Amino acid sequence: MAMLTLGFVSMAVFAGTEILPGDVAEAVLGQNATPEAVAGLRHALHLDYPAHIRYFLWLIGIFSGDAGRSLANNLPVTELIASRLPNSLMLASVTAVVSVPIALTLGISSAIWRGSFFDRAASFLTMSVVAMPEFLIATLAVIIFAVNLRWFPALSYAAGMVSINQFFNQFALPVFTLSCVLIALMMRMTRAAVIDTLRSPYIEMAVLKGARPIRLVLTHALPNAIGPIANAVALSLSYLLGGTVVVEIVFGYPGLARLLVDAVSNRDMPVVQACVMIVCSAYLFLVILADIAGVLSNPRLRYR
């Protein structure tokens, strides 16, 4: 199933890059190139083959472990990815470690005290954050923390991490920006999932057994909400690999998303394909993890 999804996505991406006007030869040689030069480069890059042949060539390459070379600068795709993927993974994991616990705590406590001042305040805040464009948050963060307060550097290169201090300095602003949006999303979905299970008859039964609100949520509602919560978390986190373009550009962070965007503008098909495959696999991996969590938390699926 997962393999099928990957295959379908790769075809969609390939078709997408085909539809875009222009190709890598025009992009590399620029506007003043002669038609002969463009044709020559196309021939050299096998771009004059029909589209389906090129797709199958790429597919054969992938299956034999060769992702091909970048059409734009002739570097092996694996090398390009290898230079960016660890950065992206690092940013993603730090953000996940920061945002998931905060989001779950906020979501669950909002559900416990739903309708209270705390819940309303949290709702208002998260709604505002979700409504705010990411680049605005990033820019505001730079203006406040880097320019005015001078706490952190405005750019983060993710290179040469030596001390905890440096590490913190590098990641503080990008992680803060990404966390804002993620926490808001995950918190709202957690709250909705828990409140949804709070409407079940067994919750009323627990109330009539004398259970207090905290017990209701933690021992009765939460175990039944793990499935939907895990899915919400997986969906949010999958965004951390491919969807961080804005943050990477604002902070000059050398991650996967920027590589992908550059490759698209160069019509650099092998690089685009490789990046998309990685993002897609990460997404599938997270969703499978979420499903496993859902099954483990549900005795009806665990014991038949």
Next chain:
Amino acid sequence: MAPVVKVEGLRVTARDGRGQQNVIVNDVSFEVNSGEIIALIGESGSGKTTIALSLMGYARSGTRIAGGKVTFDRREILSLTQRELSSLRGRDIAYVPQSAAASFNPAKPLLKQVIESSQIHRVMAPAEARAKAVSLFRELGLPNPELLGTRFPHQVSGGQLQRLLAAMALVTDPKLIIFDEPTTALDVTTQIEVLRVFKKAIKERGRTAVYVSHDLAVVAQMADRIIVLRDGAIQEVNATQYILTAPKSDYTRTLLAAAEPQARAVTRQASGTAAASVIEVKNIVAGYGARDREGFPAVPILRDVSLAIRPGTTLGVIGESGSGKSTLARVIAGLLPAARGEVQLNGVALPKSAAARTRDQLRRIQIVFQMADTALNPARPIGRILGRPLEFYHGLRGARRARRVAELLEMVRLPATMAERYPGELSGGQKQRINLARALAAEPSLILCDEVTSALDTVVGAAILDLLVELQRELGIAYLFISHDLSTVKAICDEVMILYAGQIMEHGTRGALCQRPLHPYSELLISSVPELRQGWLEGISETVLKEASGGIVRRAGAACSFFERCSLRIPGRCDVEPTPLRRFSKGADIRCQRTETELIELAAQRDANEISGRPEISEPRDFGPGRGAQLIAW
């Protein structure tokens, strides 16, 4: 001695969709004395559950306890804080809800949930609570008491869950237990045992209980005193025997009359026998799961079921849950293609799957489901819900369609203005009428009625049954009427088929089901229906109890499915050989190894044993040849 509970002038209001406050319980006052079981009885909307919940100071969302006084154990319940209420609930007052399956947390093992209240209120150490729970399991007749607690709710049957709820209520030794329709969702056979253990557990401990129910016959077994409610107000309060024998209020009399079974179907004489069947089902095998090499499904639900229905007649299908009743309807409708066998419509074999049937074939068979609510799209007005089949099957549009919608509403005795309203604005009975109208819109030859009155109150359900009979007389439609309720089937069906674990046990005319010899399973079903007299529950014979307590066991092959529970079984024969379906002289087919004379003799013997074994029964039933007359009363 002061009463345990004293309710004075209780008033509960509910906010409706427009934000207005409606009074749903008005000025209700009563007392419950120590050691007494008091019943709150009434139809849905009578406020019985609302009143029961207010005894715990609890109001469901949307409702509010607006006034009055509830005194429990010298404490004023309605003025307590949430924290004080929590410390009372589950410790001093326990609640046993209707739907056991929904009331258990699916993610937690049973024992944890059973002893939870004792842990919340810290009345005993965990180990002590566990030991107590296990002894309660044993007392309530639950199988495997030591290990049962480690299981999860979905692994246990409905009757067992209901008893587990009772254990949950009893674990803290509360002063008051509230039972809210605890057996309504159960099969009659399961109900007997649950009622017996409940009554024993309450009486032995001398507990005080409030028993909420709509079923007068069940209440007659349980309660010392009955409060009759209607529209949130008390109609009558009296000791059970007086309510049953000398009701004072007119409403109580109506309830008693509705509980008495009455025949609705017009008896059609032999004239119909010559008419060709509208539907004929031949040797159907159907089920779920993978098919083996011979096309037999892994989980067979229906095994070799055949039936025929003539135009304008009704065939009732009856059996416990899990007997395959609904599966039969799904096979006929083509929703579940049969693995083997054939469904014929007017003599022509139908494709097995609905997708392969022609539009006209689809039109002729319609279904009405049990859940009137979920079968109607809440976002569409009634006019569009009924207009859709008119357009699909008959190509009606515009004014002609509107006229036909009005006619259909007229047919189901609803005003034409109903077309503009939405399902959410309708009552349960009205919704079921709309479902019926939707089926009629197709102008079918056969309507499959799957438990159409089970979710409705007795009085409302009776009106729907009357409507079905009238429509049949006017339009000559045939019905396949599925129900778990014998008296309903009895009221409207010309023929009755008794299904057990997917096998036909008995199939005959309505009259034949009132006469012996009966199939042992038919006998069990009939004697499991509560009778409207006190002492019925205590007078049930051991044989019935033993047969009633077994669950459905599916067997492979053509041997008798009822073998495990049957008191007349012949080991080595019934469980090995294919069971013959024999024509009996009373006009019914019975699937049993026993012959007609054997069944008559054995039944007479059994009855004789019962009488000699139980001399204390005050009204010995008339057995032997006279039993036929007795049975007609169910």
